Amino acid sequence: MKKLATFWMIIFFCGSLLAQTAKVPTDTIVRLGGKKIPCKVLNVSSSTILYSAPDKTESLAIDRKEIEKIIFKTGRVEVFNKPVLTMIQEGQWESILVTRDEKDTHGLYNRGVIKASSSPSNRSKKAAKQSAIIKLQKKAANLGGTIILLTKEESKGAYGDIPGFDLEAIVYGTEPLEKGTDVVDDKTKETPKK
Structure with a gap:
């Protein structure tokens, strides 16, 4: 009985370890307004950037002129445009x-x-x-x-x-x-x- 309980505990423990999925790092597109889009960058061309959502295969396109920068999952940062404006409060x-x-x-x-x-x-x-x-x-x-x-x-x-x-x-x-x-x-x- 003790061996059977130990066996089931080991199976349960190993099953729970295998069930955990590691968080996969993703690329991040930062738009000019500051909005961040976690995604997988597929292609960077002279006018558009193709990307897909991390859990989907459907590709989406965005114009380069709408993007401030891309932060790749490797840590590399590619800057496309400077931010349009920064918010300044009235009393500053x-x-x-x-x-x-x-x-x-x-x-x-x-x-x-x-x-x-x-x-x-x-x-x-x-x-x-x-x-x-x-x-x-x-x-x-x-x-x-x-x-x-x-x-x-x-x-x-x-x-x-x-x-x-x-x-x-x-x-x-x-x-x-x-x-x-x-x-x-x-x-x-x-x-x-x-």
Whole structure:
């Protein structure tokens, strides 16, 4: 009886081990919107990609222009297109628009005047200007602005010197300031460079 029970336990144990199926790695197609499609890539041509679902034999086609990348089961990644856009929330500094045209601010509310200088680690005038614009955008985001109107641009630094850039702008927002709140006037003092 004991041998029979042991025999059946061994059969049951071995049967359960054989019944487990290993998860087969699959290829992954990442569409431009970020949607991932687990599949088996059959063919990559100049205009389309043929693939099938992991458990089906029916082949499907998708245009290359709709795909960001394919991650193959071997780990290799083939990039086809860069993502169209990344989602930026309204309050982030990256969403602040910069303009020189006063018409772009029509219908918006004045939130204040801000100033910014470029960081001293820039190697070119273009990088210095971009550094100052980013600082303006961050200040404008803190004030609840959506657009910056540049009013003053001043380039510093002679040939061979470290380039610098000073900017002054007016911040505009879609909402009026709360009652009892004054328009901000940025009075940050610039430290003289030695």
